[in-house]
Amino acid sequence: MTRSPKPIRKAVLPVAGLGTRFLPATKAVPKEMLTVVDRPVLQHVVDEARAAGIEHFVFVTGRNKGVIEDHFDNQFELEATLSSRGKKKELEALERDLPGAGQTSFTRQQAPLGLGHAVWCAREIIGNEPFALLLPDMIHHGTEPCLAEMIAAYNETGGNLVAVAPVPEDQTHQYGIVGVQDAAAKVSQITSMVEKPKQGTAPSNLHITGRYILQPEIFGLLENQTHGAGGEIQLTDSMLRLMADASQPFHAVRFDGTIYDCGSKLGFLTANVALALEREDLGADFRREITQLLAKK
Ligand code: G1P
Secondary structure (H helix, E strand, O other): OOOOOOOOOEEEEEOOOOOHHHOOOOOOOOHHHOEEOOEEHHHHHHHHHHHOOOOEEEEEEOOOOHHHHHHOOOOHHHHHHHHHOOOHHHHHHHHHHOOOOOOEEEEEOOOOOOHHHHHHOOHHHHOOOOEEEEOOOEEEEOOOOHHHHHHHHHHHHOOEEEEEEEOOHHHHHHOEEEEEOOOOOOEEEEEEEEEOOOOOOOOOOEEEEEEEEEOOOHHHHHHOOOOOHHHOOOHHHHHHHHHHOOOOOEEEEEOOOEEEEOOOHHHHHHHHHHHHHHOOOOHHHHHHHHHHHHHOO
16 A cells, blocks of 8 residues: 655745836735735635645745735734624634634745745745645636645655646746646656746746645755746756756646736736626626626727
C-alpha cells in the first residue's frame, strides 16, 4: 500500500505588490482589496483555498496593506450594529467568510525583490511541510475550485504541482511556461519550465496560472536563488532546480475553467461583469442594463 502524502494545511498568499496598474485607486487601497462585485479579489481567492480545505493562511504583505489584516478580523462595531438591527443574514455571511481564530499569519516582504523572494519570506511560518501558494491576482472560476482539483491530484502523485492552462502563443513571454509529457492529459508530468521565455522559445503554450503545491525544500533553493527574468528572484527558477537538480517530481494540472487576471484592468473588469451576471440576486437586472448599454453603441 502506498503511503498518502503529507496533507496540505497551509497556504501562502503574496500580497505585497504595489498595484501601479490601478493608480490612483490603489494609492491608499491595496489592489487585492478592489472588489469583484461585492467581495475583494483576495476574498475570492481565500474562498477557493478554504473550499480546498486549507486551514491556515499566510499573507506576505508590505507597506500600506494594513486593511487586509483588518478585513480578515472581526469588526466589533459593525457586528454589534448589524445584530441590534436584526440583520441576521448579513452577520452570518460575515462570520462564514472569516478564517477562525489563529488561522491567519501576516509577514512582510521588506523589499520588492520578486515572487520567489515573497514566498521565501513565509518560510518560518510554513516550516517543514508542503504548502499551497495562490497568487491573488488570478481568480480561477470553474465548476470545481482549482486548488481542490490540485489537492486531489496531489493525493495521487505527491511532490509538487502547478495549475496550467493554454495561452495564445504571442503571450507566452508574459508567464511561466511548462513543457509536459502529455499536453492533453488532465494531470501530466512536467518536463521543462521557464519563466517568461523570449518570443518563439517557449516549450509549449501551457502557462503557470498562479496556483501551486510545493514541498518545503523550495525554501532552501530560494534562499540562494540568483536574479532571473526582469532582474527578480523568480520562483520558477527555483522550481526548475528542485525538479532538475533535486529530482523532485513536478506535475501540471490543467485548469479547464475561466481565469480572470485581476492584475490587469481588462481582466478585472471582465471578472466583475462575468461574476455579476451569474449572481442570483443581481444577474437578470444587470443583464438588462448591460444589454441596453450595448444597444446604444
Ligand atoms: C507570476 C509567475 C509566473 C506565472 C504568473 C501567473 O508572474 O512568475 O510564472 O505564470 O505569475 O500570473 P508575474 O505575473 O508576477 O509576472
